[in-house]
Amino acid sequence: MRKKLIAANWKMHLVPGEARALVSALIADLGRETFTDREVLVAPAAILIPEVKDALRGSSIILGAQNMFYEEKGAFTGEISPTMLLAYDVYHVIVGHSERRHIFGESDELIGRKVRAAIDHKMTPIVCVGETQQEHDSGRALEVVLRQMEGALGSLTDDEAGGIVMAYEPVWAIGTGRTATPEQAESMQGAIRGAFNERFGRAAAQIVRILYGGSVNADNVDSLLSKPDIDGALVGTASLGADSFARIVRARAAK
Ligand code: 13P
Numbered sequence: 001m002r003k004k005l006i007a008a009n010w011k012m013h014l015v016p017g018e019a020r021a022l023v024s025a026l027i028a029d030l031g032r033e034t035f036t037d038r039e040v041l042v043a044p045a046a047i048l049i050p051e052v053k054d055a056l057r058g059s060s061i062i063l064g065a066q067n068m069f070y071e072e073k074g075a076f077t078g079e080i081s082p083t084m085l086l087a088y089d090v091y092h093v094i095v096g097h098s099e100r101r102h103i104f105g106e107s108d109e110l111i112g113r114k115v116r117a118a119i120d121h122k123m124t125p126i127v128c129v130g131e132t133q134q135e136h137d138s139g140r141a142l143e144v145v146l147r148q149m150e151g152a153l154g155s156l157t158d159d160e161a162g163g164i165v166m167a168y169e170p171v172w173a174i175g176t177g178r179t180a181t182p183e184q185a186e187s188m189q190g191a192i193r194g195a196f197n198e199r200f201g202r203a204a205a206q207i208v209r210i211l212y213g214g215s216v217n218a219d220n221v222d223s224l225l226s227k228p229d230i231d232g233a234l235v236g237t238a239s240l241g242a243d244s245f246a247r248i249v250r251a252r253a254a255k
Helices: 016-030 046-055 082-086 098-102 108-120 133-137 141-153 158-162 182-200 202-207 221-225 242-249
Strands: 004-009 038-043 062-065 092-095 124-129 165-168 209-213 232-235
Touching: 004 209, 004 242, 016 038, 016 046, 016 242, 038 092, 046 062, 082 108, 092 108, 108 124, 108 141, 124 141, 133 141, 141 182, 158 182, 158 202, 165 182, 182 202, 182 209, 182 221, 221 232, 232 242
Parallel strands: 004 038, 004 232, 038 062, 062 092, 092 124, 124 165, 165 209, 209 232
Antiparallel strands: none
16 A cells, blocks of 8 residues: 655745744644554755754654755755755655746756656655646646656656656646646546556556645645545645644545
């Protein structure tokens, strides 16, 4: 059985004191519970990583990053490297988020290199794909997602592919309050798993975890996670409140 993953993407929010307070409130809320069927991850802005690492001490919540460059070091002003993240025990990194693609112009090729670098450093990339509103409206969603997958995962072996995490985040659902219906999400995520099956084989398709992201909240998470191909959630806005994120972490999930 695939373990669920409930991941918080804090994006460019919170200063150190706020991040510490949020982690403390989360630990206070969730601390007494042990989850055997799911993992919980928070991905703060890079500069918050030392503070959040310290605040998470003793907790089972996983520390992740929102982005990284593919080189280990060099003249790449403003970037952070896999080795810098590993120095803080960060083994999970979001790659190819739609905000990176659309605001910062990241290409499929660049995202593919970042995924390769994560794997080469024994890190788990959380690879985001998803179509824009216009692509959705013109019936090209699947074509776009498959192209993004090929760009991101083209260099991976079957074993490597099975170990990554995918996140289907339709751009029209991010930060809009307009979540995909569980049926829409399941249909695309089933197609993503089908593409894994064709490209990387049955074993990889069965173990790869595919999250849904885009306006996930405490009210819609149960119905999303009731779908067999939805292995968790990547949560933006609703992850910034301890109460709402703790509720999402406790979502009822399909067995
Ligand atoms: P929202 O939950 O705010 O829609 O953001 C989703 C997202 O982009 C997570 O990576």
